[in-house]
Amino acid sequence: MASIKDLLAAFDTPEVGDWAGVxxxxxxxxxxxxxxxxxxENNFGEYLVNSLLASLGxxxxxxxxxxxxxxxxxxxxxxxxxxxxxxxxxTRMAPIVAVTVPLYAIFRSLDLVGTxxxxxxxxxxxxxxxxxxxxxxxxxxxxxxxEEAAQVDGxxxxxxxVSIIPLVAPGIGAFIVLCILFAWNDFLFATIIxxxxxxxxxxxTRELVQPQNxxxxxxxxxxxxxxxxxxxxxxxVRKYLVAGLTMGAVRE
Amino acid sequence: MAEVxxxxxxxxxxxxxxxxxxxxxxxxxxxxxxxxxxxxxxxxKSSTMRMICGLEHISAGTxxxxxxVVNNLPPKDRDIAMVFENYxxxxxxTVYDNIANPLKLAKVDKQEIDTRVVAxxxxxxxxxxxxxxxxxxxxxxxxxxxxxRAIVRKPQVFLFDEPIAHLDAKLRARMRSELKRLQAExxxxxxxxxxxxxxxxxxxxxxxxxxxxxxQQFDTPQTVYDKPANAWVATFVGEPQMSLLECxxxxxxxxLKLLFHNHPIEVDPVITDLLDKCGLNHVLVGFRPANVKxxxxxxxxxIAGSVYSRQLLGGELLIEVQVGDTIVRANVETEFTLKIxxxxxxxxxxxxxxIFNKDSGAALY
Numbered sequence: 001m002a003s004i005k006d007l008l009a010a011f012d013t014p015e016v017g018d019w020a021g022v023x024x025x026x027x028x029x030x031x032x033x034x035x036x037x038x039x040x041e042n043n044f045g046e047y048l049v050n051s052l053l054a055s056l057g058x059x060x061x062x063x064x065x066x067x068x069x070x071x072x073x074x075x076x077x078x079x080x081x082x083x084x085x086x087x088x089x090x091t092r093m094a095p096i097v098a099v100t101v102p103l104y105a106i107f108r109s110l111d112l113v114g115t116x117x118x119x120x121x122x123x124x125x126x127x128x129x130x131x132x133x134x135x136x137x138x139x140x141x142x143x144x145x146x147e148e149a150a151q152v153d154g155x156x157x158x159x160x161x162v163s164i165i166p167l168v169a170p171g172i173g174a175f176i177v178l179c180i181l182f183a184w185n186d187f188l189f190a191t192i193i194x195x196x197x198x199x200x201x202x203x204x205t206r207e208l209v210q211p212q213n214x215x216x217x218x219x220x221x222x223x224x225x226x227x228x229x230x231x232x233x234x235x236x237v238r239k240y241l242v243a244g245l246t247m248g249a250v251r252e
Numbered sequence: 253m254a255e256v257x258x259x260x261x262x263x264x265x266x267x268x269x270x271x272x273x274x275x276x277x278x279x280x281x282x283x284x285x286x287x288x289x290x291x292x293x294x295x296x297k298s299s300t301m302r303m304i305c306g307l308e309h310i311s312a313g314t315x316x317x318x319x320x321v322v323n324n325l326p327p328k329d330r331d332i333a334m335v336f337e338n339y340x341x342x343x344x345x346t347v348y349d350n351i352a353n354p355l356k357l358a359k360v361d362k363q364e365i366d367t368r369v370v371a372x373x374x375x376x377x378x379x380x381x382x383x384x385x386x387x388x389x390x391x392x393x394x395x396x397x398x399x400x401r402a403i404v405r406k407p408q409v410f411l412f413d414e415p416i417a418h419l420d421a422k423l424r425a426r427m428r429s430e431l432k433r434l435q436a437e438x439x440x441x442x443x444x445x446x447x448x449x450x451x452x453x454x455x456x457x458x459x460x461x462x463x464x465x466x467x468q469q470f471d472t473p474q475t476v477y478d479k480p481a482n483a484w485v486a487t488f489v490g491e492p493q494m495s496l497l498e499c500x501x502x503x504x505x506x507x508l509k510l511l512f513h514n515h516p517i518e519v520d521p522v523i524t525d526l527l528d529k530c531g532l533n534h535v536l537v538g539f540r541p542a543n544v545k546x547x548x549x550x551x552x553x554x555i556a557g558s559v560y561s562r563q564l565l566g567g568e569l570l571i572e573v574q575v576g577d578t579i580v581r582a583n584v585e586t587e588f589t590l591k592i593x594x595x596x597x598x599x600x601x602x603x604x605x606x607i608f609n610k611d612s613g614a615a616l617y
Contacts, residue, residue: 077266148307149340151327153401154357166344 004030034221051184051200053116058123059179063172066131071161074139088129096188107193114196122193123183138171177237201226254318254408254441256281261313263299273299275465286435288444288456296465297445305334305411317408333402334411339394341386348382351400372404392423410442428454449489461485483613486538486606492570494538495580501533513576515555518602530616536608543601544582546571554597559590573598
């Protein structure tokens with residue numbers, strides 16, 4: 001609510017013990033200046049687009065690569081499979097801060113710092129292992145006999161894989177949303193890899209805190225802008241999210 | 253349609269390289285023949301089927317359809333159709349689309365697909381279900397859809413992997429007769445894998461009995477039942493099971509005597525000759541339960557024992573009789589009055605018996 005208040009009005013508080021004075025919280029002239037100036041002065045339009053592209057892009061990359069990796073890990077038997085799976089998940093065990101410096105060096109030498117592809121890649125580093133593990137569970141819950149039947153029916157191995165995608169679609173859909181949320185909310189990579197050419201909303205919001213003043217009105221407005229797009233997305237997939245994430249948990 | 257020849261096929265699974273799941277298998281299935289592979293779980297029958305349809309790599313040997321070696325062909329190029337144990341219907345597609353799927357993949361034109369799907373559905377009496385999804389169907393209906401998907405494309409070979417194992421007993425009996433009729437009508441070479449001897453004996457033209465990856469016998473159901481190739485087949489095929497009696501051959505007299513617990517068993521002269529020539533001192537003698545008589549009273553040359561258990565099988569009663577440490581099974585009338593533990597007398601029929609080598613288990617004929 002503070003995002004649509006005048007800066008001074010936002011800090012008005014009633015006297016201590018004056019409960020009737022609470023009404024003054026709601027008694028104000030709404031103003032959209034904070035929103036307006038965010039877009040007009042602070043380029044938030046561009047950051048919003050960056051955020052969208054980076055999170056969507058990384059979610060798509062993670063799910064595409066992840067579903068193929070997860071599929072083969074779910075279906076094939078090969079030596080060292082357990083170790084490989086552990087190695088994949090172990091990349092998520094280390095705190096990201098620990099690898100920030102080497103990662104930055106690598107990204108800089110590849111000229112990826114401050115670019116959107118760089119940011120997508122950075123987000124994918126934490127989305128992909130997660131995707132592989134979750135999606136592996138989804139694929140394991142689909143009976144292998146279905147693919148065998150498809151092959152006998154005349155599918156190639158790859159067509160058989162494609163033929164079972166509709167069955168894991170709710171899971172994949174829910175997972176895309178999770179990936180988007182992770183990437184959307186990420187701050188560390190966004191500031192380190194993305195700042196400069198590919199600033200996202202969380203990174204841009206932080207810059208509103210400046211040594212000489214903290215622009216609370218704009219910060220509140222930025223918070224609303226960051227949260228709003230995710231709310232309908234969450235509502236939209238709420239049903240699938242539960243169905244998708246519990247998929248494979250119970251044997252039918 | 254084609255003949256299927258399996259020549260010297262071996263199957264080794266990774267992680268168990270020292271133990272073959274299928275050992276030196278040789279089978280020749282004639283064009284249009286209905287062959288059942290029968291065996292307990294883990295005998296290699298499913299591995300065999302999966303190698304034939306191309307879902308499993310063949311470790312050694314060749315499999316041919318007609319004159320074509322199919323070892324390295326993927327399933328889609330083998331022109332086969334398979335009915336799976338758990339039906340494996342696509343849950344997100346309607347019955348129509350499930351049946352039409354192989355035709356769509358073969359790029360058959362729409363009109364033709366429609367005619368053939370409807371024809372298959374009519375044959376299986378599932379036309380009214382074409383718009384439903386698999387989860388709205390009962391087990392028997394799902395089974396029919398799975399069969400529909402197999403017959404719609406007129407393949408060279410049908411493969412059935414325990415297709416009716418999950419149906420209830422009454423429906424199983426009905427599907428047995430329908431599958432048999434359908435196969436005869438379509439005349440397609442068929443291979444049917446099952447652990448249920450009733451299915452194998454009642455449906456197949458020839459039965460291949462497998463045990464521990466090795467083919468034990470491949471012959472008509474009647475021969476497998478009457479003249480089992482070895483003691484293992486003898487006890488596996490036939491319900492209730494054949495009883496095997498360990499007997500001693502006493503060569504001192506003429507004709508020689510067959511002794512079971514020092515009690516002479518009467519046999520036909522043909523069998524006496526056989527025993528004379530075999531040169532063994534100990535053999536296993538097998539009797540089907542129908543060829544053993546049990547009574548309270550002493551019968552001419554009968555053996556004394558005691559009732560070990562009694563099981564009602566509907567029209568008759570199965571009595572197990574303990575003689576020494578051997579259990580002998582016999583079918584008797586349901587009026588049989590003896591209780592468990594009661595003493596009784598056993599008598600074996602002279603002619604219907606099978607003789608096996610005690611050490612190797614091989615049958616003597």
